Amino acid sequence: MINQSDILSTVRMIQEENLDVRTVTMGINISGCIDRDIGRAADAVGALIRAKAGNLVRICDEIANDYGVTVVNKRLAVSPVSMFLEGGCKPADALVLARAMDASARDVNVDLIGGFSAMVPKGITEGERILIESLPEVLSETERVCSSLNVGTTKAGINVDAVLLAGRTIKRIAEATASRQGFGAAKLVVFANIPEDSPFMAGAYLGAGEPGCVINVGVSGPGVVKRAVDRLTESNPESSLGEIAEEVKHTAYRVTRAGELVGRQVADRLGVAFGVVDVSLAPTPRVGDSVGEIYQAMGIESLGAPGTTAAVALLNDAVKKGGAFASSSVGGLSGAFIPVMEDHALSEAVAAGTLTVEKLEAMTAVCSVGLDMVLLPGDTPATVLSGIILDEAAIGVMTRKTTAVRIIPVPGKSMGEYVDFGGLFGSGTVTNVTCPHGSDRFVSRGGHIPAPIQSLTN
Amino acid sequence: MSKETNTSHPHRYALSVLVADRVGIMRDITAALMELNADIDGISQTVVASYFTIIATISTSTKMDTEVIRSAIESKFHPDEASVVVRPYRAPGNPQRQGRRKPYVVTMIGENQSGLLAAVTAFLCEKKINIEDWYVQFAGSMVTHIGEITVPDKLDIRQVQDELEQALASFGLQSRIQHQNIFRATNEIGPIRALLAETSHD
Numbered sequence: 001m002i003n004q005s006d007i008l009s010t011v012r013m014i015q016e017e018n019l020d021v022r023t024v025t026m027g028i029n030i031s032g033c034i035d036r037d038i039g040r041a042a043d044a045v046g047a048l049i050r051a052k053a054g055n056l057v058r059i060c061d062e063i064a065n066d067y068g069v070t071v072v073n074k075r076l077a078v079s080p081v082s083m084f085l086e087g088g089c090k091p092a093d094a095l096v097l098a099r100a101m102d103a104s105a106r107d108v109n110v111d112l113i114g115g116f117s118a119m120v121p122k123g124i125t126e127g128e129r130i131l132i133e134s135l136p137e138v139l140s141e142t143e144r145v146c147s148s149l150n151v152g153t154t155k156a157g158i159n160v161d162a163v164l165l166a167g168r169t170i171k172r173i174a175e176a177t178a179s180r181q182g183f184g185a186a187k188l189v190v191f192a193n194i195p196e197d198s199p200f201m202a203g204a205y206l207g208a209g210e211p212g213c214v215i216n217v218g219v220s221g222p223g224v225v226k227r228a229v230d231r232l233t234e235s236n237p238e239s240s241l242g243e244i245a246e247e248v249k250h251t252a253y254r255v256t257r258a259g260e261l262v263g264r265q266v267a268d269r270l271g272v273a274f275g276v277v278d279v280s281l282a283p284t285p286r287v288g289d290s291v292g293e294i295y296q297a298m299g300i301e302s303l304g305a306p307g308t309t310a311a312v313a314l315l316n317d318a319v320k321k322g323g324a325f326a327s328s329s330v331g332g333l334s335g336a337f338i339p340v341m342e343d344h345a346l347s348e349a350v351a352a353g354t355l356t357v358e359k360l361e362a363m364t365a366v367c368s369v370g371l372d373m374v375l376l377p378g379d380t381p382a383t384v385l386s387g388i389i390l391d392e393a394a395i396g397v398m399t400r401k402t403t404a405v406r407i408i409p410v411p412g413k414s415m416g417e418y419v420d421f422g423g424l425f426g427s428g429t430v431t432n433v434t435c436p437h438g439s440d441r442f443v444s445r446g447g448h449i450p451a452p453i454q455s456l457t458n
Numbered sequence: 459m460s461k462e463t464n465t466s467h468p469h470r471y472a473l474s475v476l477v478a479d480r481v482g483i484m485r486d487i488t489a490a491l492m493e494l495n496a497d498i499d500g501i502s503q504t505v506v507a508s509y510f511t512i513i514a515t516i517s518t519s520t521k522m523d524t525e526v527i528r529s530a531i532e533s534k535f536h537p538d539e540a541s542v543v544v545r546p547y548r549a550p551g552n553p554q555r556q557g558r559r560k561p562y563v564v565t566m567i568g569e570n571q572s573g574l575l576a577a578v579t580a581f582l583c584e585k586k587i588n589i590e591d592w593y594v595q596f597a598g599s600m601v602t603h604i605g606e607i608t609v610p611d612k613l614d615i616r617q618v619q620d621e622l623e624q625a626l627a628s629f630g631l632q633s634r635i636q637h638q639n640i641f642r643a644t645n646e647i648g649p650i651r652a653l654l655a656e657t658s659h660d
Contacts, residue, residue, distance in 0.1 A: 006641060
């Protein structure tokens with residue numbers, strides 16, 4: 001007999017504390033569909049996606065039923081689309097490909113499809129430039145397509161020209177989707193050290209070294225971790241931070257195991273490879289499913305107060321340790337996210353002014369990703385957006401970790417105004433950087449920030 | 459505790475003992491069996507609300523009257539202290555005829571009400587779902603039922619879950635049927651791959 005208290009604690013995690021599998025993401029290598037005739041390439045991509053992912057949602061739902069664990073999102077990630085656009089293509093060709101991805105994703109009933117991406121840490125090819133320049137049209141005219149750019153790596157340094165282009169492009173995307181409050185910008189993530197196997201959107205894509213078809217799973221569970229910290233501190237209000245870290249680690253272990261169980265079963269049933277379980281505390285706007293609430297449970301009453309960065313570091317590290325012990329297949333981002341709009345506690349702290357862009361930036365040095373889902377005034381200059389990306393990329397490149405920027409300059413909105421995207425994208429208040437002027441000359445120089453000395457490891 | 463091994467002798471018996479719990483019960487039972495030269499080859503023992511109960515299978519090299527075994531065990535207790543039942547062992551039917559079954563766990567949490575267990579067990583029986591183990595925990599007016607069950611492979615588990623919910627609707631409690639692997643995965647140490655390989659034939 002399985003221990004009764006173990007059964008009840010698992011039931012409680014699922015029923016009361018929002019333990020779920022946040023996403024099952026199928027990676028599909030579409031490089032075999034490259035064709036000089038872009039219409040033929042688009043048809044081939046659509047057909048391949050339908051063939052590989054036709055049963056994904058049904059099988060995920062069957063396995064979710066069997067275990068009583070919800071699989072919240074089913075998604076796709078494909079090889080970087082920029083490689084389809086080399087050799088004399090036009091931005092209109094990019095839209096043809098994006099529409100094919102969108103239509104096939106809709107046909108197989110997945111939420112989002114990532115991989116409309118370009119890897120540009122050291123230079124930009126013609127195809128990559130076309131892809132980036134097509135983003136305003138692509139992200140405004142498709143529903144499910146998500147995009148990512150990688151502008152820096154620890155090995156390559158930072159491509160400042162790509163960062164400048166990214167800043168200008170984010171502005172154009174927001175303006176192209178002004179009727180939806182700039183929502184298109186929420187579907188683009190600009191990375192440094194992008195992982196090739198993350199299942200989380202909008203940054204998921206299938207890297208070059210990955211299997212041809214693979215299932216990657218993203219597990220979450222901030223509610224479970226928060227309740228575990230609550231129980232510990234209720235039983236012993238004097239619990240030390242070491243004891244809290246231990247509790248988080250054990251909880252992350254259990255969360256990871258549930259994800260791997262579901263992921264491996266889905267992969268087995270589909271007859272494809274199992275890749276990684278990305279154990280990330282990814283919040284949703286629901287109360288009780290918030291990473292910010294965990295910091296509050298630890299004792300950070302006002303998010304953004306001194307100590308907040310240490311709380312993020314403690315949580316991020318304990319989650320990784322629990323995940324690493326639970327599974328040999330932990331990958332992707334794995335840690336704690338701080339997506340402001342998607343987390344009601346973080347969002348409220350930004351609205352209250354205790355959590356600033358600068359404090360968030362400090363937190364990204366020790367969290368698993370970066371500056372995520374932050375609303376900025378619509379008149380924020382492109383060079384300021386590029387400066388923010390540059391700072392984040394610098395943190396990532398120098399500390400050998402993934403960092404990312406997903407910022408939305410909301411057209412027509414100013415600091416303090418409220419914006420609601422609905423659903424999992426959440427809502428929030430427009431904020432601003434404390435010093436929005438004074439770095440134009442530095443940022444606009446462009447060029448390339450060389451790879452750091454840490455890159456010389458051989 | 460529960461353990462079963464192959465029999466060491468050709469003549470096999472099943473026995474059970476119910477007795478108010480005290481120190482030394484297992485010693486008394488095993489002493490009686492040792493005197494009969496019987497080997498224990500399967501055993502499950504627990505204590506519920508201060509009552510000790512054991513189910514065991516034993517084997518002997520010579521055929522014995524069940525009454526001899528029963529008397530030998532009962533002699534180790536005070537008169538009327540223990541209820542002892544001994545039966546000749548009957549092997550289970552051909553498992554292949556019963557069809558493939560999968561291990562699930564049913565949990566029910568809510569206000570305690572009379573008739574609840576009768577309703578659940580009637581539902582499970584109607585679906586040919588076997589109860590392997592059942593545990594009930596009371597906390598004030600609340601009750602938690604945990605049952606380990608094996609479900610015929612041909613049943614659609616989603617439909618069973620929905621029908622159980624309907625069958626228990628009048629009791630107003632939460633019920634779930636979940637494959638046991640979710641509980642093993644979240645509580646055991648060991649590779650998930652190995653767990654799936656182990657249970658792929660369930």
